[in-house]
Amino acid sequence: MSIPILRYSLTTQNQRVNGFETNPGEEQPKIYTTDNLPTAFEMDEIIWACYRQIFSEHQILSSTKDPFLESQLRFNQIKIKDFIVSLLLSDSFRHLNYDVNNNYRIVEMCLQRVLGRDVYNEREKLAFAVIVADKGLEAFIDLLVNSDEYAENFGETIVPYQRRRIIAQRSKGEIPFNLKTPRLTESYSIKQNSAQLLSSTAVRKFRPQEQSPRAGDPALFLAIVNEVSPLAV
Incomplete structure (x- = not known):
């Protein structure tokens, strides 16, 4: 018996209005598409954008790359949508x-x-989680890439991108929102990689008074033994 799919309503109206970006020139995403007959260099960028979107930057490893799929995309044997699904x-x-x-x-x-x-x-999260549990990952991915939302925004020839990458209070140095694994701004990277102040003084250990060995404590005898030089053979 399959699990019934939960019905839910959209509780936000943000999808009906234009987004408000702090700096539209900087926050507008770059569109990667094969509609304009890309050059070899542009195709390299498109393939990189696909990997970055699906695996995020910290997961782009040699094991995640698929040269055969890349070759099919380069020679127009498959569409970007097919590459993303694969x-x-x-x-x-x-x-x-x-x-x-x-x-x-x-x-x-x-x-x-x-x-x-x-x-x-x-409720949307729960509804999709039920689909994953009942029908598996493949059915869930098929539902997303064949949805009207995907078709209207990306179609078959556009690499998916973060449609609402808004940076709030940019002046305070917040991290940009990008797939929960952001690409850091230059100023934030410098701040993160700046050298820490190190003290040249020796680090002293502090032992609370209540932990000091008392008379008869074996630790006192151990200290005496360590001070005695071994006998020459």
């Missing part, structure tokens, strides 16, 4: 993401990376 269903994605997370986290992660947005509410 990455999502790859052993690398399953090993690095699906096997080590619960269904709720998988739903959040896939909506961020496939649809470019967070979950609308807890």
Whole structure:
């Protein structure tokens, strides 16, 4: 008996209005697409953008790359959408993401990376988690990439991107929102990599008075033994 799919309503109206970006020129995402017959260099950027979107930057390893799929995309044998689906269903994605997370986290992660947005509410997260539990990861991915939302925003030739990458209070140095694993700004990277102040004085150990050995404590005899030089043979 299959688990009934939970019905939910959208509790946010943000999808109906234009987003408010702190700096539109900087916050507008770059669109990677094959519609304009990209050059070899541009195709390299498109492939990199696909890996970065699906695996995020900290998971782009030699094991996650698939030269055969890349070759098919370069020679227009498959579309960007097909490439994205293959990455999502790859052993690398399953090993690095699906096997080590619960269904709720998988739903959040896939909506961020496939649809470019967070979950609308807890009921949406629960509804998709039920699909993952009942029908598996493949059915869940198929539902996302074949949804009207994916088709309207990305189609078959656009790499998914974060549709609402808003930085609040940029002047205070907050980390940019990007798939929960942000690309750090230059100022933040400098701050994070700055040298720490180190003291040249020796570090002294402090032993509380109540922990000091008392008369008859074996620790006192051990100290005496350590001070006695071994006898020459």
